[in-house]
Amino acid sequence: MTIPSTKELLQTMQEAAENLSKNDRRDFLRKGVSYLAGAAAVGSAGAASGASFSTNLPPNEPIWGRQLGSGVVANPYGEPSHFEEHVVRRTVPWLTAESISSISMSPIQNLQGIITPNGLVFERYHAGVPSINPDEHRLMIHGLVDNPLIFTMEDLMRFPSVSEIKFIECPANGGMEWRGPQMEALQFTHGMLSCCEWTGVPLKVLLEEAGIQPEGKWILAEGADGAHMSRSIPIEKILDDTLVVYAQNGEMLRPEQGYPLRLLNPGWEGNTSIKWLRRIEVGDMPWHHREETSKYTDLMADGRARRFTFVQECNSVITSPCPENPIKKPGFIEIEGLAWTGRGKIKGVDVSFDGGVNWQPAQLKGLVLDKALTRFSFQTKWSGQPWLLQSRAYDETGYVQPTLAQLREQRGVNSIYHKNSIHTWQVQPTGEVKNVQVT
Amino acid sequence: MFKLPNIFAVTLLSVAMVSGVVQADGHKYNLGAPASADEIAGWDIDIRPDGxxxxxxSGNALDGEAEYETQCAACHGVFGEGEGRWPVLTGGEGTLSDERPVKTVGSYWPYASTLFDYIRRAMPFTAPMSLSDKQVYGITAYVLYMNEIIEEDFELSNENLATIRMPNEDNFYVDDRPDVKNPRCMADCADVSSMxxxxxLSGVTPIGHFVEGADAPxxxxxxxxxxxxxxxxxxxxEITGEEVSESLSAEPAMLSVQAQAGEEVYKGACFVCHGSGLAGAPKVGDATAWVERVGQGMNLVISHALEGYSGSTGFMPPKGGRMDLSDEQVTNAVHFMVESSH
Structure with a gap:
């Protein structure tokens, strides 16, 4: 078989690919190129599956080094490699009645650094994702203000902007495990958690523009979605660090995250960061709406309930190893994880190998920012011994992440929200990792 | 008289240009437009406990009963007991400190105003903001009546809603965390013998995400x-000794133009019931269920969709509660569901 010229090759491929969908086309390119180039590789199997049978390993020159790849703007908005297609948001279907008012989790077991890619930020909808034309979107500010105002997106983007890296977490993160461990995957135990660089305007600036009156002590923030999701926020938070954001990680918000506009209350329950934000009313007392009475209140053992439990307290979890990332073989291992606190910066993280009897300090690495995910690391060796692996974070206020027993003693097991206890992974002699609880 | 101010204006302008500082009217940016009373009235839907x-x-439980059955019962149950995983609205009194508390409007919600507010802003699930104030008052009254908070003939109104006391109001208190103080102990922190x-639990993690053909969650x-x-x-x-029919998985169908036009309406409205079989709705993909109905004539199926249906097998409000949809849109959606269920 003669090898065709580059031009012939590209032309043949393009013709054949025209009728295929985008994903199929990528697949075709891989198969097609190896076939047309007369390569020794056996079609798609060589490209997609195990390396044991591969002719792409030394001393051979791999197939991708003997041919051309696709050109610029073959994919005008790029996607992750086909080989990373397992890195996706996932849901626990039995948690909710259907998918429209539901939640999905970020694959934090697969992520590096502290930034969550936009397509992987966890989702929480109360009436699905609306499709909003930004030209027809408005933000109204009224109530106890001197000048009720209505802003277009263009108006909002004309204000001086700020960009800040902040985590966002659902207060129900971990809430399935108050009574006992039941999720054999980090994505489901801790994945209602993401961290982005958000860009927008401090809400304080907008309220000053409207002229907030002295009696104004609370705001109501409301979404434009079918749920008209609403929450009451005290004015102290607004004056501190609440933002109205239109961008995340450098691009406009994703529809799932509130396009074209959302509130961001750094370090607070994710649902207070109202998505598809359309209205802010200033008042002298809270509104006690459904999502701050029926839901997002914390039922204690005595039958009473806490309300306005805004802060996401200091928390941490080991992301490697974890059930999805078992230890493959003995030797050097970097134990890595994430720590975060709604009260400021992470001060430090300790690691235990014996279920919390003895602790050793881990290293914080990379950026340590206010109300942002913070990565920690502990380098050691594993020689097949069983571990009860834990991490324990503490923040700049001196608060130390509690044990599950301590939380249960204070709150019982029915509060659903705000379970930030020390998490335990059982590393077995095989290197497999199980989700367990030590009390 | 005119000369002096002009000089001042010119001077100030040049200073501002040189320094690049915005000085107009305090620190205001003068962005945004005044919100008119009409604009505010249209969007200002929130209700507070003080009314x-x-x-x-106004409205009462007698008015609200029929509305509730049409608009709410499909998900919340005829008695507020909740269908499937949809929220339970009634019962649960005295269970909040039990091992399995039941949090309902009657047993848990602190304010009646929240019920009015939530129904108006978000219900019914498939058609938010579609109810009149009269309907919202009636349904609110009926849910309060089912929870034995008001009498059947109590005329709930803007005058008296704020006076209604909910049984659980006093059991809420403001966040008092941090409630746990864990010392940063480094050695011998727990007694190994009592750990x-x-x-x-197995069978809980939705392993279908990771394993093909998995049959647990x-x-x-x-x-x-x-x-x-x-x-x-x-x-x-097993109880009746009948055979189980396997008709749930449908082959991708070739859709007519009409059916294609109905797909979007289906996803935005019909899906909630016809995707899951809620309220006895024939499920898309369930050939047996649809063949029975289409057998009675497509016109009848369409008229049930448009005008509503109530029978032993289930019930459906007119247009599924989405009165904003045109007859044509609903008809198209019916075609989509039928053609997707061969």
Missing amino acids: MGLPVG MLASS AASHEGQHNLETQKEAKRKA
């Missing part, structure tokens, strides 16, 4: 629903 925001009007280790809501439907069918079959 602020309630529209003038307990609990392992994960599925990866999607649809998969989970099919799984539970099949389990229930098998359970019933």
Whole structure:
């Protein structure tokens, strides 16, 4: 078989690919190129599956080094490699009645650094994702203000902007495990958690523009979605660090995250960061709406309930190893994880190998920012011994992440929200990792 | 008289230009437009416990009963007992400190205003903001009546809603965390002899995400629903000795133009019931269920969709509660569901 010229090759491929969908086309390119180039590789199997049978390993020159790849703007908005297609948001279907008012989790077991890619930020909808034309979107500010105002997106983007890296977490993160461990995957135990660089305007600036009156002590923030999701926020938070954001990680918000506009209350329950934000009313007392009475209140053992439990307290979890990332073989291992606190910066993280009897300090690495995910690391060796692996974070206020027993003693097991206890992974002699609880 | 101010204006302008500082009118940016009273009135839908925001009007449980059955019962149950995983609205009194508390409007919610506010802003699920104030007052009254908070003939209105006391109001208190103080102990922090280790339950993690063909908790809501439907069918079959029909998975259908036009309406409205079989709705993909109905004539199926239906097999409000949809849109959606269920 003669090898065709580059031009012939590209032309043949393009013709054949025209009728295929985008994903199929990528697949075709891989198969097609190896076939047309007369390569020794056996079609798609060589490209997609195990390396044991591969002719792409030394001393051979791999197939991708003997041919051309696709050109610029073959994919005008790029996607992750086909080989990373397992890195996706996932849901626990039995948690909710259907998918429209539901939640999905970020694959934090697969992520590096502290930034969550936009397509992987966890989702929480109360009436699905609306499709909003930004030209027809408005933000109204009224109530106890001197000048009720209505802003277009263009108006909002004309204000001086700020960009800040902040985590966002659902207060129900971990809430399935108050009574006992039941999720054999980090994505489901801790994945209602993401961290982005958000860009927008401090809400304080907008309220000053409207002229907030002295009696104004609370705001109501409301979404434009079918749920008209609403929450009451005290004015102290607004004056501190609440933002109205239109961008995340450098691009406009994703529809799932509130396009074209959302509130961001750094370090607070994710649902207070109202998505598809359309209205802010200033008042002298809270509104006690459904999502701050029926839901997002914390039922204690005595039958009473806490309300306005805004802060996401200091928390941490080991992301490697974890059930999805078992230890493959003995030797050097970097134990890595994430720590975060709604009260400021992470001060430090300790690691235990014996279920919390003895602790050793881990290293914080990379950026340590206010109300942002913070990565920690502990380098050691594993020689097949069983571990009860834990991490324990503490923040700049001196608060130390509690044990599950301590939380249960204070709150019982029915509060659903705000379970930030020390998490335990059982590393077995095989290197497999199980989700367990030590009390 | 005119000369002096002009000089001042010119001077100030040049200073501002040189320094690049915005000095107009304090630190205001003069962005945004005044919100008119009409604009505010249209969007200002919120209600507070003190009654602020309630529209003038009234309704009672007798008015609300029929509305509730049409608009709410499909998900919340005829008695507020909740269908499937949809919220339970009634009962649960005295259970809040039990091992399995039941949090309902009557047993848990601190304010009646929240009920009016929530129904108006978000219900019914498939058609938010579609109810009149009169309907909202009636349904609110009926839910309060089912919870034995008001009498059947109590005329709930903007005048008296704020006076209603909910049984659980006093059991809420403001966040008092941090409630736990864990010392940063580094050595010998726990007594090994008394430590307990609990392992994960099996069959709970939705492993369908990771393993092909897994039959314990599925990866999607649809998969989970099919799984539970099949389990229930098998359970019933064991009791009755009937055979289980396997008609749930449909081949991708070739859709007519009309059906294609109806797909979007289906996804935005009909899906909630016809995707899951809620309220006895024939499920898309369930050929048997649709063949029975289409057998009675497509016109009848369409008229039930447009005008509503109530019978022993289930019920459906007119247009599924989406009165904003045109007859044509609903008809197209019916074609989509029928053609997708061969």
